[in-house]
Amino acid sequence: MALKRPVDVLVLDSDSEDERSTPRSAPSRSNTASRGPGAPQSTSLDDDEDSELARAIALSLREAESSKAVSTPASFQSRIPDKVITDRAELERARLERQRQREAQGGSALQTVKVASTSRVGTKRPRVATLADVRDPSPPSTSSQAFASTSSAASKHAQRFWSGSVKRVANSYVPDADSFTFRDLIGSPSTLKAAVVSAFCLDPHWVVSHFQDETPLLLVMPRPRGDASPALAVCSIKENTYRAIPDEKTADAWQGVMHTKLLIYYHDDYCRIVIPTANAVPYDWDLIDNAFYVHDFPYSPSDEADPFKNPTHCQFSRAFFQVCYTLNVPKRFIADSRDYDFSSAKDVRLVHSTQGRFVPKDQWNKGGGMASLANAVKAFNFAPGGKWEIEATGSSIGSYYPAWLSQMLGACSGIHPASYFRSGRNNTVPPGSPAPAVGQPVNLPIKIVFPTETEITGSFGGAPGGGTLFCPVKRWEEPNFPRHLFHRGESKRSRVAAHTKIILALHKFDRGSLVPPKHEGWMYLGSHNFTPAAWGKLQNGSNGPQIVLNNYELGVVLPIRADSAEELERKASELVTYRRPLQRYSPDERPWQQERFLSTD
Known part of the structure; x- marks a missing residue:
């Protein structure tokens, strides 16, 4: 078991759907006192425009x-x-008392x-x-600050x-x-x-x-x-x-x-x-x-x-x-x-998630999430055929159920969830991305990029510097959790913990394919972590199929086009903030997990 250390600086920024997330902030460097109440009094807003x-x-x-x-x-x-607080309700009560x-x-x-x-x-x-x-x-000097x-x-x-x-x-x-x-x-x-x-x-x-x-x-x-x-x-x-x-x-x-x-x-x-x-x-x-x-x-x-x-x-x-x-x-x-x-x-697509439950299907675009992402990808008019390979990095690891991973891969390929999701057997995942049989590992071209324990403990900030990254031990140790999809998340800024949220998708064609290969792809950058809380969950409710989004989120999708496979890889590597090519976790590696290092006592 890793030696636990107290936390010096922490920003809680998990968007996990399994946790009761309460906003927190890092210590402020400003001690500016509030100004006296000099604001305008209550009144109605102008209504002479839109x-x-x-x-x-x-x-x-x-x-x-x-x-x-x-x-x-x-x-x-x-x-x-100065401690990691896992009991968020208790922390919130303390905060409210300080506020009073x-x-x-x-x-x-x-x-x-x-x-x-x-x-x-x-x-x-x-x-x-x-x-x-x-x-x-080189190690940072005082003057470089x-x-x-x-x-x-x-x-x-x-x-x-x-x-x-x-x-x-x-x-x-x-x-x-x-x-x-x-x-x-x-x-x-x-x-x-x-x-x-x-x-x-x-x-x-x-x-x-x-x-x-x-x-x-x-x-x-x-x-x-x-x-x-x-x-x-x-x-x-x-x-x-x-x-x-x-x-x-x-x-x-x-x-x-x-x-x-x-x-x-x-x-x-x-x-x-x-x-x-x-x-x-x-x-x-x-x-x-x-x-x-x-x-x-x-x-x-x-x-x-x-x-x-x-x-x-x-x-x-x-x-x-x-x-x-x-x-x-x-x-x-x-x-x-x-x-x-x-x-x-005009060549950039904005994607969003709006918190709420959206039903019927014609409301899914309003909610966004994976529906918004699918629309963005489809709008780029990428070549048909081939397959999409996905790399996703973020600061929070979600519940990666096989069906959800297939649905996200579909959205990353430009397949709108409303085109296939409905009640009944075999209607929950897009064509060509079947969910595996119960108990079988997911076999999808998805790489999840997240730092290992050694990457964080060896960073400039050490273990406390990993206080903004979330991968619960309980989730990681679930029998069918897709641990085989995880890859090292080393930032291009060596020894700096990463808080970036990126999806990289590259269009790949098999050798000998009848379809001429196109060298293209896209990158997402924004607030969405690669989680169901951010991108949404598809459900069959009493009123029909629906998409449920826990969070408000926002990001952009940028197309990547090249004249060769080599140029595509180069452009992709320039855009992302982590080092490529990716390295899969070795058998003895595990992701950074706060509770193994940061004490709550």
């Missing part, structure tokens, strides 16, 4: 009591205890509020750039990603000139008109420290247990700051989470949309390996008041609006998008 968005705001305020001031939720401000104590001492108030308009020119440019392998580092100088920060503020790009989050253990800090991505404060920051774990004090008082800022986060404040409210940590909470749509809300990670920055001359794998806490943007997709859209003023009628819309931007709608983002943080040109994102 009626659909207005209805979304009305729904988000339906439980608000304008005469009642509720204290700011504190679950994202408190320091995580803070409220007794006078906390900052949350109030329903009228969100002020955020209004203000640009150039056009027309494929997705990739990230290169990071060199093996602050590698981003003022001049380099200014240089990054000037960078534009008109065609979209995959980039790395800056890391103090392995500094490099190409990665970005949270502040780098915001851009110049002098041109910033408004911002939206959404995350599962969000440290409000740390986030708002990056923005000027006059900048309208919206924080989108899960509702802490016991919090009864309005879904849309003012957050008086900083002037012009608001908080939105998406609706909880599961029978037991604590069986799912608001896991969507999204950054939106409206500038005078461009709009930047960022989809990171990192939470909005300093730990994720400094000490573990994370990545993001960033796309800039040029300013293109329009006379059309309705942002839904922007003539440059493509699937990416339409889905973006729908995601904002389901997250209860106020229309004043969406309206400015009518004045930006989204046409450069």
